[in-house]
Amino acid sequence: MIRMSQSFIRTLREDPADAEVASHKLLVRAGYIRRSAAGVYTWLPLGLKVLRKVEAIVREEQDAIGGNEILFSALQPRAPYEATGRWEEYGPNLFRLQDRRQDDYLLAPTHEEMFTLVVKDLFNSYKDLPVMLYQVQTKYRDEARPRGGLLRVREFVMKDAYSFDVADAGLDASYEKQRAAYQRTFDRLGLPTVICKADAGAMGGSRSEEFLHPTPIGEDTFVLSEGGFAANVEAVTTLAPAPLSxxxxxxxxxxxxxxxxxxxxxxxxxxxxxxxxxxxxxxxxxxxxxxxxxxxxxxxxxxxxxxxxxxxxxxxxxxxxxxxxxxxxxxxxxxxxxxxxxxxxxxxxxxxxxxxxxxxxxxxxxxxxxxxxxxxxxxxxxxxxxxxxxxxxxxxxxxxxxxxxxxIEAAEVRDGDPAPDGSGPLRLTRGMEMGHIFQLGRKYAEALELKVLDENGKAVTPTMGSYGIGVTRAVAAIAERFCDDKGLVWPRQVAPVDVHVVAASKDPAVFAEAERISAELEARGLEVLYDDRPKASPGVKFKDSELLGIPTAVVIGRSFADGVLELRDRASGEVTETTPEAIVEQVLAAVRS
Amino acid sequence: MIRMSQSFIRTLREDPADAEVASHKLLVRAGYIRRSAAGVYTWLPLGLKVLRKVEAIVREEQDAIGGNEILFSALQPRAPYEATGRWEEYGPNLFRLQDRRQDDYLLAPTHEEMFTLVVKDLFNSYKDLPVMLYQVQTKYRDEARPRGGLLRVREFVMKDAYSFDVADAGLDASYEKQRAAYQRTFDRLGLPTVICKADAGAMGGSRSEEFLHPTPIGEDTFVLSEGGFAANVEAVTTLAPAPLSxxxxxxxxxxxxxxxxxxxxxxxxxxxxxxxxxxxxxxxxxxxxxxxxxxxxxxxxxxxxxxxxxxxxxxxxxxxxxxxxxxxxxxxxxxxxxxxxxxxxxxxxxxxxxxxxxxxxxxxxxxxxxxxxxxxxxxxxxxxxxxxxxxxxxxxxxxxxxxxxxxIEAAEVRDGDPAPDGSGPLRLTRGMEMGHIFQLGRKYAEALELKVLDENGKAVTPTMGSYGIGVTRAVAAIAERFCDDKGLVWPRQVAPVDVHVVAASKDPAVFAEAERISAELEARGLEVLYDDRPKASPGVKFKDSELLGIPTAVVIGRSFADGVLELRDRASGEVTETTPEAIVEQVLAAVRS
Structure with missing residues (x-):
């Protein structure tokens, strides 16, 4: 049970001065996150709980397809990134540093090189493959313009997975597994996504798809046709007229x-x-x-x-x-x-x-x-x-x-342009990139000389897939999608706690009852946030409860003297009057619904 | 269930060339960790599970004393560390870097400044205090001589907690809470510790104690007397003879x-x-x-x-x-x-x-x-x-x-010197610092101008305590303490999984039975590592099982044809013959013992 009187939870009445989007305003005002530098945030207690729940969902779906979780350091030596050319290619987006011996290091923006090397280090036979590795890890990118709270930051949590297969058909199978896992992941997170053909270009692979969550605050523009074509604008090919003879x-x-x-x-x-x-x-x-x-x-x-x-x-x-x-x-x-x-x-x-x-x-x-x-x-x-x-x-x-x-595909794509597959006119839509899966092919394996022996004892180069989900960004997207003018409205599966118990009176009997209900709910396996603040007014507590956005709230207030409690549903706004005898079962029913 | 045939678990027959201590050799050989740069390690699947279990125990004990978990970025701006003088004081131990705007940043070796600032940011009244905050977070120190695998590294996980109180008596109470939580934590981790008086000197506070785990590979020297005096050598005061008149x-x-x-x-x-x-x-x-x-x-x-x-x-x-x-x-x-x-x-x-x-x-x-x-x-x-x-x-x-x-207390302390409290001769002992608690006092609050209003509306400076546990080092210490010449011997509470099921035969019936037992144990709530490798010999599987060190193993081998299975206890080496009917309950009893 989290007692608000003793917790590090503080709500703010004012929007942060630099906030433009709802998720940024609300996550800061509700005390979920706090800025510590440009594009660098501190996770406060309730925010950290949401982050961990999102991570857990991502992790479960990776485990379900046989992913092996490992963990790399953010601090990595220059050499592997030099070998693949990315030490230079990343340009100013890379945080570079030197240690006390003047050796070059970087804060990894992504770990293709390290995954390739650890497989090279421990595997040597086609029998070892396929393997799927992943990590949920803190990454660093020196963004030129951090913005929107957690939307674009310089430190963020990402799930990055890599598949290693001997044959191209194996890569296709691994890719399909991840594609399905991503669909399940975003479904569970409550984030509708459109799978868009993405440009694979610089990455050197073949298939490449982005999971874009349609939202007006998205930084990506993608196109949809009624016939089901979906692509990142960068990946749209122009439907050319027929040439004349x-x-x-x-x-x-x-x-x-x-x-x-x-x-x-x-x-x-x-x-x-x-x-x-x-x-x-x-x-x-x-x-x-x-x-x-x-x-x-x-x-x-x-x-x-x-x-x-x-x-x-x-x-x-x-x-x-x-x-x-x-x-x-x-x-x-x-x-x-x-x-x-x-x-x-x-x-x-x-x-x-x-x-x-x-x-x-x-x-x-x-x-x-x-x-x-x-x-x-x-x-x-x-x-x-x-x-x-x-x-x-x-x-x-x-x-x-x-x-x-x-x-050259350089001209803008416009609303109404024909889809390249003939599936009708394109509609331009704003979206947020939540995930990206692509077939890396053998680029990294070749650059870092990863080889395994095939059935005939011949050294062959495995082919790789790369699969990323922005975990920090998912928290922002969920907050953005599930909120109203009063505050956050967390879906149950990622809510920091299951239920918010509010003692809305100065009557000691009310506090005793709130304490009893909180303890009983906790004993029944729920996570409880208990607003036991002795001096805050009921009005302040209700406002905070709406701002914090816990899906279910129990209010014990003035009418408790008449044996009446309230069960509040944050999403629908519905208020149900009930009794001290019935409340625990009703909360359990609501949480498990 | 983790199927070894599909997992990223690889044991090595040779000790790593640079390894001197048992935990380093065994954690690498058993495939728990892998070096990626000097003093920087990658956590492989089983290692990551141990790390998470140690973290969970640390976290539970912090939560139990009302700790609020938050999470800071490793990347932090220079200014707060400049304000407390630590930007300079850390010298070459600090990883410093610049972003694309040439602003100075550091990879935080510890977060006193940031905790102080977040409290300053959100709290303003004596009513808000006391508060206990903590994080389990990745820290960076550019050690001159990383050594011993996880014993002294440049990136490591640490639990750092800070208490904020208005009055000195409050700080004493917070300190005692943490002291007791640390005792419970190390008890649960299976690490005996001696609480040593430590020098508080440079940190500016009053009380300061280290939790030293006695071990010959420890880097710290401390003294013990039979009467119970314990102190870091740096904190021993000399018992002076009586002056003459x-x-x-x-x-x-x-x-x-x-x-x-x-x-x-x-x-x-x-x-x-x-x-x-x-x-x-x-x-x-x-x-x-x-x-x-x-x-x-x-x-x-x-x-x-x-x-x-x-x-x-x-x-x-x-x-x-x-x-x-x-x-x-x-x-x-x-x-x-x-x-x-x-x-x-x-x-x-x-x-x-x-x-x-x-x-x-x-x-x-x-x-x-x-x-x-x-x-x-x-x-x-x-x-x-x-x-x-x-x-x-x-x-x-x-x-x-x-x-x-x-x-001046500069002369060496020797075996047999009298304890300063008169509790008998001192014995010099080697130990590993597992935790450190100390009263910071008002040094950081003053440097960063953290003030709250007291009952009379007067601005007062809170007093702080600081409490750290080296989580990564705890993993190394446990591995070091619990091992033998065959491999690791994990205590149950931090073992990567509960039970290791070994199919030790080429007979398909053995694999079917091993599969059944693994599935049933998993259904009963246990974490199972199943050695289903089709081509590895029983000898290889037994060796790996001992090296991996899961507390309980079930061996289904040749005698399965006669209805006989083996239950093996890694710590005692005891082997119990049993039946397919009894095995699941026996494993459950062993795990829950």
């Missing part, structure tokens, strides 16, 4: 150069086109020009992990913007930064505002890599910069008048 | 200066005295001279935390050495380094080998601070350097011929 292309009007004074933006070019060439545009009947066909050319400087840099020109339909995150994934492991004035000065072949494809015979070849949106297929007709100031080319046909070095 | 002193022979050519060491001076003045020494009847009365003078350079330095001369009986640890405590917070040749060159008044007390009229005053051993009381007679090369003074009486600026 050579015969069809031959019938299209020839390209022509036009003077377009001052039309250095898509908007200006569209307006100009409608004024200078009214009725000649592609819109059926009206002949209007739209932004779509004004092929937008953008120039970026790419920088690769080894430090080399290279410019890149991309072309997308003029009615769309580049989605920075999609671009980031498309060019990974390089990073892309828009060309600066200085960059343009160094590349005079690129005439800002009038860049177009090369090979039109109008300018010298730049040899700069050139990628186009997947909608730019043979036979599509565009207006584009002619590479000279105040000049554009019209009726420019891809496959006839220009080509590219490839396509 | 002025009248008695007046009857002592006068001091006299003697030439002592070349007698610049205690040994040489003693020999010289016996040769030059035979029969004039203090030993009854023989008149022999002993090293005791050759007052040894040593010079140190003290350096204070603020960087200032000062020389110090200390005098101890010539038959003892200085104990560096006792000296360290005696001069704290300063550090003491023996005078170098260079230091002597700068202080020509100190004639190396012939230093003695000042004021003998033989040399100019140095004004250097001068402290003597507590055995140097008024009326005691000594031989000491005369401050000039090859000259000593005999019959030099303290209180008559010389005085000092005070006493």
């Amino acid at each position: 050579e015969a069809e292309i031959a019938q299209l009007p020839a390209m022509h150069l036009e003077e377009t004074p001052g039309a250095s933006t898509i908007a200006a070019l569209t307006d100009f086109s409608n004024q200078a060439f009214p009725g000649k545009g592609p819109v059926a009947e009206s002949g209007e020009w739209t932004r779509y066909e004004m092929l937008k050319h953008l120039v970026y400087m790419l920088t690769y992990p080894d430090g080399t840099a290279e410019p890149l020109v991309i072309a997308i339909p003029g009615d769309r913007e580049v989605d920075e995150k999609r671009l980031e994934v498309a060019v990974a492991p390089a990073t892309a930064v828009p060309f600066t004035e200085e960059d343009f000065a160094k590349h005079p072949v690129l005439t800002k505002g009038f860049i177009g494809p090369e090979g039109l015979g109008l300018e010298s070849f730049s040899k700069i890599r050139y990628l186009v949106d997947p909608r730019v297929v043979p036979g599509t007709s565009w207006v584009a910069g002619a590479g000279k100031k105040d000049m554009h080319v019209y009726d420019l046909v891809f496959g006839r008048d220009f080509t590219a070095d490839g396509t | 002025e009248a008695e002193i007046a009857q002592l022979p006068a001091m006299h200066l003697e030439e002592t050519p070349g007698a610049s060491t205690i040994a040489a001076l003693t020999d010289f005295s016996n040769q030059a003045f035979p029969g004039k020494g203090p030993v009854a009847e023989s008149g022999e001279w002993t090293r005791y009365e050759m007052l040894k003078h040593l010079v140190y350079m003290l350096t204070y935390p603020d960087g200032t330095a000062e020389p110090l001369v200390i005098a101890i009986p010539g038959d003892r050495e200085v104990d560096e640890k006792r000296l360290e405590v005696a001069v704290a917070p300063a550090t003491a380094v023996p005078f170098t040749e260079e230091d002597f060159a700068k202080h020509p008044v100190l004639t190396k080998g012939f230093i003695g007390p000042e004021g003998l009229g033989l040399e100019s005053f140095s004004k250097i601070r001068y402290l003597v051993d507590p055995r140097v009381v008024p009326g005691t007679s000594w031989v000491a350097g005369a401050g000039k090369k090859d000259m000593h003074v005999y019959d030099l009486v303290f209180g008559r011929d010389f005085t000092a600026d005070g006493t």
Whole structure:
């Protein structure tokens, strides 16, 4: 039994100044967490209980699929991370430090390397595999912008699991096991999730899916179609129109150069086109020009992990913007930064505002890599910069008048875009990433030389899967989903305690009865929070009870003199009058319902 | 049920190359832990289970005395540690790092500051106190010489608790509660401990006791008397002889200066005295001279935390050495380094080998601070350097011929020295520090400005207690205490599982029976490790079973064909033959005994 008079539970009347989202405000106000530095929180007694319950659910589902729990230190040496290239790749997100001998260490943001090494250390035969290992452990990432209380922090608890299989089919089986375990885990946590195709890109594997919990405060954008397609925006592929045949292309009007004074933006070019060439545009009947066909050319400087840099020109339909995150994934492991004035000065072949494809015979070849949106297929007709100031080319046909070095998925995805699998229009939704499962393949095993002997005594490299759940973030997501204007409304399975007993009177008989009920409930196996504060008013106690959000409350108040108690359900707000004789069984029934 | 065929449990036949102590060898060989860097270990599945059981016992005893569990991040900002001076004081033992904004952080070696701040943050009235807070948390210390597997590591789990009281009497009560909780905790863990008076010195508090577990591999030396006195060597006070009265002193022979050519060491001076003045020494009847009365003078350079330095001369009986640890405590917070040749060159008044007390009229005053051993009381007679090369003074009486600026507890403590409380001769013993409780007092509260309002609305500074248990080290101590030449022998309360079921045959019927028994034991609430490895020989399985050290094992082997099973007790080695019908109840009885 937790007696509030002796506990370290303090509620606050004011929202924390830096709080924007409900979970942050309420977890701090209800005394579940407390900030100790930017993105670093202290778990207070009730918060810690919620965290442990969430961890227990995660752990049970990992154990149920044969997971072996182990525990790594957060402090790890540089060498393994150097071997996989991640010491550098993590950039400023990694907390790095040196020990007294000036040896380099890091605070691990994730432990792929260490899991790979411990398997290498102890296993050597195909007979040892498959194996599933996991840990529930404190991780560190030096986030540039910690925010939202527990939503994005620099220290957090994560469950990370890794599967090791000899064959690809084994990896598929391990992956499916985890996928099912994740579904059960989030179900039990009360968090609906959508399984989204995620970009596997930089991780080097094949299958990759994120468990996104739809919520307006989510930092991820994902798309859903009515037919069931779901993907992270970064993983959406564009449904390209069918290309025209050579015969069809031959019938299209020839390209022509036009003077377009001052039309250095898509908007200006569209307006100009409608004024200078009214009725000649592609819109059926009206002949209007739209932004779509004004092929937008953008120039970026790419920088690769080894430090080399290279410019890149991309072309997308003029009615769309580049989605920075999609671009980031498309060019990974390089990073892309828009060309600066200085960059343009160094590349005079690129005439800002009038860049177009090369090979039109109008300018010298730049040899700069050139990628186009997947909608730019043979036979599509565009207006584009002619590479000279105040000049554009019209009726420019891809496959006839220009080509590219490839396509790029960098244009934004929009509500209503068609799903790539033909399952209908996409709906854009905000979500919070709760889990991520992906097939790492042999990247880490190769980098760290993990091998086992197969049936024939030949050394083979196992294939790995990686499976993560953000435990700290799950606490935030649950708090965010289960709350109202009065406070938190914990689902039973993660509530810090089962029942809140409130002595709401100054009458000693009320305290005696509250004590009796609390003790009896505890003897029956429930966790009890007992508000035994002698001087707090009933009003203060009720407000705190709502703020703390324990699912069931027993109120012993003024009407106890008439033999009446109250059973309160936090979620429904329902208040049931009952008797001292019946209360214990009723609470048990409610908790076990 | 943990099936060994599918688990990440691997035993090793060889001791790790760097292992010296039994717990280190066995925990690694039995696959409980694995080294990942110097002083940094990974917890493998069975090891993690032991760790969690030890944590649970520690936690239960903290909860039982009203402890509120919270959890701090290991990563903490510099400022609070700067405020208490510990950012500097910790020196190279502290892992320091910077975040992406170049702000300073540390990996907390202990959290006094953070506990003080969280109470300051949420409490403001005497009515809120007393409160007891604790955490079971991962701590970091950059040990110069990690050793002994888990005995001295750089990352470890510690339970640290803090009490906050308004009045000193409250602190005494909180301290007694923790003291009793610690006794229960170590009893439950199966670790006998001696409660030793410890030096409170640098921590600024009053009472301070260590829970030392006597073991030859311990790093601490402590003393015990038959009458029950127990103290860390650093905390032993010297039992001084009774001083003589002025009248008695007046009857002592006068001091006299003697030439002592070349007698610049205690040994040489003693020999010289016996040769030059035979029969004039203090030993009854023989008149022999002993090293005791050759007052040894040593010079140190003290350096204070603020960087200032000062020389110090200390005098101890010539038959003892200085104990560096006792000296360290005696001069704290300063550090003491023996005078170098260079230091002597700068202080020509100190004639190396012939230093003695000042004021003998033989040399100019140095004004250097001068402290003597507590055995140097008024009326005691000594031989000491005369401050000039090859000259000593005999019959030099303290209180008559010389005085000092005070006493110092720097001389070594020896087997047979009298206990300071008169409880008999002291016995020197090796021990491992398992816990430490001490009264911090108001040092941290003052440094971090923690105040609460008292009954009269006046701001007062609470007084704190600090209580730590090394959880990781407890695992090592238990493994060290409970093992034999075949492996680990876990006490039931911390064993990774309750029972080890061994299928010791290739007969499918044996596996079926082992499976049935394992399932039934699990259904009855026991944790079961089932050795279901299809190809391992009975011999290998028995060896592993002994190495793993589960208290009770069930062996289903060849004699199963005759309806006979074996129940094995790891601690006693006892083997009981039994039947398939009786085995489950017998195991339950054994586990619950």
